[in-house]
Amino acid sequence: MDNLLVRAQNLSKYFSDSNGVHKAVDGVSLNIHRGETLGVVGESGSGKTTLGRTIMRLYKPEHGQIWFDGKEITKLNDGKLRPYRREIQMIFQNPYESLSPRLTVGEILEEPLYIQKIGTKKERMDKALSMLEKVGLPRNSYQRKIHEFSGGQRQRIGIARALILEPKFVIADEPVSALDVSVQAQVLNLLKDLQAEMNLTCLFISHDLSVVHYMSDRVAVMYLGHLIELAPKEELYRNPIHPYTKSLLSSIPVPDPERRNPYREPIILPEKPLYPPQLVHVGNEHYVSANMINIKDFEIENTKKQISYI
Amino acid sequence: MDQHILQIKNLRVSFNKNKQKTTAVNDVSLQIEKGQTVALIGESGSGKSITSLSVLQLLPSNGQVERGSITFNGKELLKKPEKEMREIRGNEISMIFQDAIASLNPGMKVGVQITEGLKYHKLVPKEELKTEALQLLEQVGFKNPAYIYNQYPDQLSGGMKQRILIAMAISCKPKLLIADEPTTALDVTIQRQVLDLIDLYKTDLDASVLLITHDFGVVAEYADWVYVMLGGHIVESADVYTIFKNPVHPYTKALIGSIPNPENGQERLKSIQDYTFEDTSYDGKKFAPATYTYESSSFDAPSSLVEVEPMHYVRFYDDERKVVAIG
Ligand SMILES: Nc1ncnc2c1ncn2[C@@H]1O[C@H](COP(=O)(O)OP(=O)(O)OP(=O)(O)O)[C@@H](O)[C@H]1O
Ligand SMILES: Nc1ncnc2c1ncn2[C@@H]1O[C@H](COP(=O)(O)OP(=O)(O)OP(=O)(O)O)[C@@H](O)[C@H]1O
Ligand SMILES: [Mg+2]
Numbered sequence A: 001m002d003n004l005l006v007r008a009q010n011l012s013k014y015f016s017d018s019n020g021v022h023k024a025v026d027g028v029s030l031n032i033h034r035g036e037t038l039g040v041v042g043e044s045g046s047g048k049t050t051l052g053r054t055i056m057r058l059y060k061p062e063h064g065q066i067w068f069d070g071k072e073i074t075k076l077n078d079g080k081l082r083p084y085r086r087e088i089q090m091i092f093q094n095p096y097e098s099l100s101p102r103l104t105v106g107e108i109l110e111e112p113l114y115i116q117k118i119g120t121k122k123e124r125m126d127k128a129l130s131m132l133e134k135v136g137l138p139r140n141s142y143q144r145k146i147h148e149f150s151g152g153q154r155q156r157i158g159i160a161r162a163l164i165l166e167p168k169f170v171i172a173d174e175p176v177s178a179l180d181v182s183v184q185a186q187v188l189n190l191l192k193d194l195q196a197e198m199n200l201t202c203l204f205i206s207h208d209l210s211v212v213h214y215m216s217d218r219v220a221v222m223y224l225g226h227l228i229e230l231a232p233k234e235e236l237y238r239n240p241i242h243p244y245t246k247s248l249l250s251s252i253p254v255p256d257p258e259r260r261n262p263y264r265e266p267i268i269l270p271e272k273p274l275y276p277p278q279l280v281h282v283g284n285e286h287y288v289s290a291n292m293i294n295i296k297d298f299e300i301e302n303t304k305k306q307i308s309y310i
Numbered sequence B: 001m002d003q004h005i006l007q008i009k010n011l012r013v014s015f016n017k018n019k020q021k022t023t024a025v026n027d028v029s030l031q032i033e034k035g036q037t038v039a040l041i042g043e044s045g046s047g048k049s050i051t052s053l054s055v056l057q058l059l060p061s062n063g064q065v066e067r068g069s070i071t072f073n074g075k076e077l078l079k080k081p082e083k084e085m086r087e088i089r090g091n092e093i094s095m096i097f098q099d100a101i102a103s104l105n106p107g108m109k110v111g112v113q114i115t116e117g118l119k120y121h122k123l124v125p126k127e128e129l130k131t132e133a134l135q136l137l138e139q140v141g142f143k144n145p146a147y148i149y150n151q152y153p154d155q156l157s158g159g160m161k162q163r164i165l166i167a168m169a170i171s172c173k174p175k176l177l178i179a180d181e182p183t184t185a186l187d188v189t190i191q192r193q194v195l196d197l198i199d200l201y202k203t204d205l206d207a208s209v210l211l212i213t214h215d216f217g218v219v220a221e222y223a224d225w226v227y228v229m230l231g232g233h234i235v236e237s238a239d240v241y242t243i244f245k246n247p248v249h250p251y252t253k254a255l256i257g258s259i260p261n262p263e264n265g266q267e268r269l270k271s272i273q274d275y276t277f278e279d280t281s282y283d284g285k286k287f288a289p290a291t292y293t294y295e296s297s298s299f300d301a302p303s304s305l306v307e308v309e310p311m312h313y314v315r316f317y318d319d320e321r322k323v324v325a326i327g
């Protein structure tokens, strides 16, 4: 079996308005392996959400191709996409906005099963109750409505809903950004447990680099619609190459007052290059946008000049 | 000897809601020295904003200060009439409000907006307002002040708007700057720029900052002194080094333990549930509150701050025998 679950090649998504065309995602290529979590970081507006939505085909890309589980899904129409809607799920930032206030938690959880015509009424209810247990909520949550729950509990419900169809692939878009730190840790731990238990592949989007580091195996950095750096997390955090990645990492507040650094260099962010950068392999599964580096600086014999799409 | 620029003593604030009175802030004492950055940290709803709004007498209309005192440079603020408070607000004490980005006037050029305070307090002659605005814009890091001057808020990014708010807040050179979650919606690079700006202002003017946040990483980077708030009370306070090295209250421990830190390769984050409040004690004293869940934590018996080591305070119940059958 192919080790890749998701493959995107040269993917672009544009939005246009009165000011012209805005390249929200521009020439992005990446692979996601089965069972791995790929973290996506980048500043607000860099195209993280758009990338996620394009990969799951909520948007139709302007250019490029997407494969899921070995099959190309770039041009499939809604009907043909239907089975994929079951296998790819999304967890949203704001569980309150994405969950209907009028339905009970039971109805919210059973809705995806109903839409996909799965199981009898009784089976759907059993499934919903077992999901509640999985995410650590009491059974009596089933009859209650969403406004009776705290932020962390709501996000548990959002997670239960996303996972009830037993998807292969989950896109979590800033799943803990709206939560207090004291609650954030619980939800992150829960996501990690469920991921291992259900063997999920995950695209984890966040602008919090510490959170991404905790959750991911590899990390991709977006900047102005481009994918500019990608590496296993330890490698990326130890050895960032692109100036934007460097400035991101040096900006993480270090939770240790002894190590405070008042003489930090000011942040200078690079301009957007005219063309989508090519990713170049610089060793250790580390890829960096070629517009930004002089490949000769890296004494890596075999990979010199070799352009790779990972 | 008394260098305190702001001193809050035993503040209690309550709200009338549906004919019921609820206490939002209780027995809060806090002081800020000249040149200091003091952090107020705690979860959502713990009373951080209400405490700071009390200082400026800007509580929501259904809220009132029930007891306590707030002095600024030795003078009682709570007794001052509205007219005198107006002279202080924005001028001597200025505040960057939580979610203030939304309060920028969409129909007014940002360059004009940032000098509203100067105009109101008549600190600069009219014809110099624009020069002053351009200087302020430069001070908060804009490379092209003349261009930014003419922009409207919607034409700027979140980080740029936050810098406009800082320019506005520092325009009258206040001696105390209260910043209520000034970076919550921003990403790390912008967050750092904004906090560095506030820090620079403080150093240059020997001013003081009350920094409200729920991010202990930010506290570690910028604060001198820390107050931890929970359920309307201060539950622990100490200088920043002590708080990180020797947190005593289980809630403080939980907050510090739940920060993901890329440097120590945690396999698992600690969460608040990993800390027990019940049945733990310190030196024979029972922590207040004795129970904690995110939904509720209640102080059900009289409690006070106890000095556990020099200049390090933790909240305990006054009388242990009263602590029975909680939760
Ligand atoms: N539906 C849309 N219509 C028009 N423009 C859009 C749309 N969605 C996104 N954009 C634009 O595309 C760019 C990328 O947006 P996107 O939401 O993907 O960024 P992001 O990295 O997820 O940011 P954030 O961290 O703020 O969520 C932005 O400039 C945004 O304004
Ligand atoms: N206008 C109001 N009427 C009634 N209760 C209020 C009002 N404003 C605030 N409260 C209550 O006062 C308490 C403290 O609120 P406050 O805004 O100070 O919290 P906070 O610590 O700033 O939280 P956050 O981190 O979410 O900003 C909360 O329980 C809140 O519900
Ligand atoms: Mg987004």
Ligand SMILES: [Mg+2]
Pocket: B048, B049, B050, B098, B180
């Ligand atoms: Mg607040």
